[in-house]
Amino acid sequence: MEEEKENCAVPEKKGGRRSPRRLLRGLLFLAVCAAVVAVLVYSPLFTLQRVIVNGNQYLSREEVMEIARIHIGQPLFQLQTDAVTRNLTRDLRIESASVRRQMPDTVEIDMTERIPVATAACDYGYVDLDRQGKVIAGYxxxxxxxIPLITGVVLHDLYIGDDNTDETVGSVLIFLQKINPEALNRISEIHIGNPEEIVAYTTDSVQIRLGNMERLDEKAKLTQDFLEDLEHAKYPVEYVDFRYTAPFIRLKNMPQVVARH
Structure with a gap:
């Protein structure tokens, strides 16, 4: 009986072993994947050849590429779009950016710049100021x-990332941001040597006499309307005076009014 029990015993499970053929297939699959990745990463077909930049007005494409730390000939799949985006937005001149690859050899960058409103002299040269008075560039x-050049003042101890502390400059920046970009581009200079007698100059050297920075909204509206109409003016203008509630325009070659005694 014992012999019969032994003969009827359930045979033990053998240790599970993978078929050598299946193991070979797995290794071959991994090798093929590695080869495909290597081709994608290192193939000349997938290297960066074109960079498209959208939204840049003041920064050149070359400057954007330098900020992004990308270069032509770089393997496209080694380029990390998140890292490129971080590089761009760390620059104070760039407000936002998005980066995407376009097969087989292109990177496209959509960006929004911080808009400089005016340039002013400083200790080491010149700085560009945005609407809030932040220094976004220096040279x-x-x-x-x-954009207008603010003259009659030199800003001290201001570097990229710093904020303007000059009260008159701050008022001028508020004035300028109330004017649309098309009209603003027609102002070449604002002289603030005397804060009570501020004068703007157009690109055609026409004076806009502003006086002090009171009635900012009104003067900004008058200035914008004047700049928009100036292009179609029938007669050459010497200056316009917005210091008083009743604006006055003087034409060139207009005879001087001599007061009678």
Whole structure:
């Protein structure tokens, strides 16, 4: 009976072993995947050849690429879009940015710049100020920019990222941000040497006499309307005076009024 019991015993399970053929297939699959990844990453077909930048007005494409830390010839799949976006938004001149790849060789960048409203002289050269008075750029020599130059003042101890503390400059920036960009581009200079006799100059050297920075909203509206109409003026204008509630426009070659005694 014992022999019969032994013969009827359930055979033990053998240790599970993978088929050598299945193991070989798995290794082959991994090798193929690695080869595909290597082709995508290192193939000349997928290297960066074009950079498209949308939304830049003041920064050039080359400057944007330098800020983003990308360069032509870089493997496209080694480029991390999140890292590129962080590089861009760390620059004070850029408010927001998004980056995406376009197969097989392109990166497209959509960005919004912080808009400089005016340039002013400083200890080491010039600075660009945005609407809030933040310094968003600094340079040693004056650049040709389609924004007004504030003259009659030198700002001290101001560097990129700092905020303006000059009261008159702050008032001028508030005045300028109330004017639309098209009209603003027609102002070349604002002289604030005397805060009570501030004068703006158009790109055609027409004076806009503002006086002090009281009645900012009214003077900004008058200035914008004047700049928009100036392009279509029939007669050359010498200056416009907005210091008083009744604006006055003087034409060139207008005879002087001599007061009688």
């Amino acid at each position: 040693r020599t004056l650049k040709r920019m389609p």
